[in-house]
Amino acid sequence: MNISPEFTSIGANRNPAAADWDVHGSGLLAFGADNCIALWDPLDESLRGVRSVLKGHSKAVNAVTFFPTGSSTTSILLSGSADHSIRIWRSLKQQELEFQEIKSLAEHQSAITRIAVLPGSDVFITGASDGTLKVWKMIHDVDFSEVDVELLQTINLSPRYFPLSIALALLDESSHILAVGGTKSIIQIFVSRDSQFSLAATLTGHEGWIRALAFTRETISDDSDLLLASASQDKYIRLWRVHPGEELPQASSALNDPALGVLGKSLSNKAHRFESVSAKYSVTFEALLLGHEDWIYTASWRHRDGKLQLLSTSEDNSLSIWESDPNTGVWICGTRLGEISAQKGSTTATGSAGGFWIGLWSPDSNSVASLGRTGSWRMWTFAPEQDLWAQRVAITGHTKEVRGISWSRDGSYLLSTSADQTTRLWAQWKRNQTSSWHEFSRPQIHGYDLNCIDAITNSQFISGADEKLLRVFDEPKGVATMLDRLCRIEANTDNLPDAANIPVLGLSNKAIQAVGDDEPVQEDETDDRAAVDPASVVRKSTLDFDHPPFEDHLARHLLWPETEKLYGHGYEISAVSTSNDGKLVATACRASSIDHAVIRLYETKEWLEVKPPLKAHSLTVTALQFSHDDRYLLSVGRDRQWAIFERSSDSDTTYELRLSNPKGHTRMILDASWAPTMGENGERTFATAGRDKTVKIWSLLGTECVCKATVSADAAVTAVAFFRELVSGQWVFAYGTETGLVGICKVAPKLEKVQTALVDVKLCPAKPIVELVWRPTAVDGSLQLGVASDDSSVRILNVNG
Known part of the structure; x- marks a missing residue:
């Protein structure tokens, strides 16, 4: 490879x-x-x-x-x-x-x-x-x-x-x-x-x-x-x-x-x-x-x-x-x-x-x-x-552990979120015959460490932090227009707000209107004494540039407005996953008892919680993922078990526990991923990654689930992800370990033999891998893998062969 x-x-x-x-x-x-x-x-x-x-x-x-x-x-x-x-x-x-x-x-x-x-x-x-x-x-x-x-x-x-x-x-x-x-x-x-x-x-x-x-x-x-x-x-x-x-x-x-x-x-x-x-x-x-x-x-x-x-x-x-x-x-x-x-x-x-x-x-x-x-x-x-000093495009990056990454639904940009309390958007600047990756927006600048993120649509994402609630953000028109102009990412900007800002002493990004350069700033009519906060005003010209934004723009003008808060959890949010049709969001928080280790579902139309919450785990749920047809929801946790919830036949939003394995691994399970297609007999396949230094591949048929293959690693396996399509008749999945190593594996749907290639150590992070995500579609024949790590790096690797 x-x-x-x-x-x-x-x-x-x-x-x-x-x-x-x-x-x-x-x-x-x-x-x-x-x-x-x-x-x-x-x-x-x-x-x-x-x-x-x-x-x-x-x-x-x-x-x-x-x-x-x-x-x-x-x-x-x-x-x-x-x-x-x-x-x-x-x-x-x-x-x-x-x-x-x-x-x-x-x-x-x-x-x-x-x-x-x-x-x-x-x-x-x-x-x-x-x-x-x-x-x-x-x-x-x-x-x-x-x-x-x-x-x-x-x-x-x-x-x-x-x-x-x-x-x-x-x-x-x-x-x-x-x-x-x-x-x-x-x-x-x-x-x-x-x-x-x-x-x-x-x-x-x-x-x-x-x-x-x-x-x-x-x-x-x-x-x-x-x-x-x-x-x-x-x-x-x-x-x-x-x-x-x-x-x-x-x-x-x-x-x-x-x-x-x-x-x-x-x-x-x-x-x-x-x-x-x-x-x-x-x-x-x-x-x-x-x-x-x-x-x-x-x-x-x-x-x-x-x-x-x-x-x-x-x-x-x-x-x-x-x-x-x-x-x-x-x-x-x-x-x-x-x-x-x-x-x-x-x-x-x-x-x-x-x-x-x-x-x-x-x-x-x-x-x-x-x-x-x-x-x-x-x-x-x-x-x-x-005769002046002109600012030029430089580089940016997270300063603390990157806790989560997610591609947009169509794979046009990558979102990352970190313990440095920021969420960042990375995209490819396309110009003439060259292209290069840059940070194009900083949608969220927060007061708590951010733990997880997932895209809901191409212009909306949800993130969870150490503050017990989840926040939903919509793309502003200024960012959508810039991505269209510089990255050729098309978007419908009809109903989008112009921009966003954080009010002084606040944590919620508020939508604001951009003001023309010559237009006066409107005073607050309800309070004559209230002065207009300059930070709440964005001039249209500030959002109009022909290069990736400089740091002063990123830190001030390229926030995304927050449209929803989701309450319900009692502790810090640990995992979030959106269904493939974008209609449901599943979330979990840190927990040491069965009462808190529940999975809560929210529907994305009215943002109401689907009751009752799903119970199976006794400790923190570390990862959640919907199957590709959204029929099943897979969860894994620190209690060493995995659980599968099945959607009920009479409701799109109700799930019930179908199967669980309380001893799926001998140590805590840290991640899980569904394979993209069903087998010949309708069986479904998923992988789990554990601290016991193994990736286990399971085959689910009816009410039975059997471990069909095991991939051994040299250290605790902290992340696993399947590419969402068959490649030359084979499934491709990647796993990451606590020492920062990444392995790329190929396996035929019959699960007979797993071929593994380790990524060169020079290309791997220096600290544990936190999350792996494949770009939804191949680019110029290459699969692209996003890698988030505790060493504060975000990496994209090209995988061929």
Whole structure:
């Protein structure tokens, strides 16, 4: 069987050190995503998104840095994780995305927080929350085919604090300079002598933790002064000058900047003097950069167009590019990108995106990428003709476990829902000769973790969360029109509302009308004093674009209106399934008694519950599925049993228990799926997946049900799904395990022999598979399998053969 990746989406870790853009050759951006590392080429014209995901760490990846190899044919990637380890990955140019783990270092006693490297040097430095820095030397041959690592020194930070930022620079031919900051308001400067670093100066002035440090030369010349930028939680960036010689540098005129007001009097220009092996140096305060309104997370330098520029990102939702005014020497913010966070509604679900955690320059310095709270990347590219930074399409992804996925009824788009409290819609942007997958709508932004989802029609879905009730959503006209225009998904938009929003302090999405750009906003006639909430107004032009929506649109304007709430369950919703004719919805909740482990049915016309609820299980029902003609409803649960309910002959909505097997598996049953067609004698077939590491295939005929085949796996089987049609006279089904492996199986309806092909480990998630769903119809001869996993990824695999 030929299995290839069609699409991968995974959200990035919110850690300022957890991403790096390779300026040394490959042009890839690597970022920590849960306990993996995702590789993405932001400047790829075809917008293919995440290319591959590297697995190896057992806990969240906190630090990712490309090692400067000086070679265009080899890339080396360093990663540090909460599992206390540092891993070294190597890729050769011939297989650009085939990074192999070649070394693992486990000297630190706690989570790794930062990794610093230096172009032209084999030294790199790691910091960890055990309050230590370790200085390493990479020993390698010219093409990095042999790599070893030597530990040169361990520095115990005194006073003890967690290093959150490390910057390394070449001081002169014989010495390196190292700046360290973290969970104190001081910056410590270390200087090396004979490869051993010793404390040379302690810089004070900041009033909060130091989040970012970065060195650069003031000009392109190697003998110009070093500048150090330090960014802090006190909302300020300070610049420091490292100057050679006994003489102090000329005092910065920026200190007398009238804009500093009272602050100017308290700024100290005390000189800190130290020596390297060959020369004397001083560190003096150079400038204070004011402008951010909240914690600053990253700062990075770049010589661009003959000017020295500093890129900073902040919790205030902005990304700033600073440069020095050539006449006065005062540092000013020349470009500010992002959002105005002070606007009304900024703290609601539809408001602020919660700050920018990472800011990175592209290799050519003409693009910047930034990571926000929602795990999504934003990107801006400088357009010289307009002299402005234009936003470009970037990638998005869930930031926590993906709990459920569902294709729309016709398979035109994929819905996913997650413990990050969002539901997302993925579809294929079709243009010219190319196509690529993107997030086109975020129908639900919720206050509870979302657990399950299913499509009712092509423009309606239902989701269940940790809040004991289910919600039904209808597609708004703005989203339907956009999907028609960009993805060629046709829809009838006659009776659809324009858009939706979440009222302040609410959880229910309300339908709203889009307003023309020139039309005034209607005041509330019932209350003269009530001001109009800007978040409740959507202008028609905001929903009209010719590319997949940017993160600010997704987070604010592309919700779906909620049309119904379904009550009845006493605990968190665990499973939901819609009948194939769309007339019934079956639901279940978490339970530890027979009274709560019931299955409730709701008819979709009036949304009334069909009484009485169905009883069979004594513990949580983990999965529900209707047979393809809706005659039977199959349920499985944590009590190790499966049950089959049959529709009564006199009512389309009434089901009664037909058969159950209290010992279907020896451990809890986690998923089940019906085969698409009946056998020669009218028998029906279904599969169950259990924690006992097996998939069992059952044949139901009359009142008897027999296990006809068993597929064994290496770990607990957490998901199973049949493709809904025969393929070359055979049934095709997929199963997923607790270790993230996916198996694709073929079996003839006679159930004599099951053929199994395991998907390549590189294409599989790093954590348990939560749900598998087949796209209802084949695409270009390929079957497509949607995979949801606990590693926060949503994947689509092409299956051929």
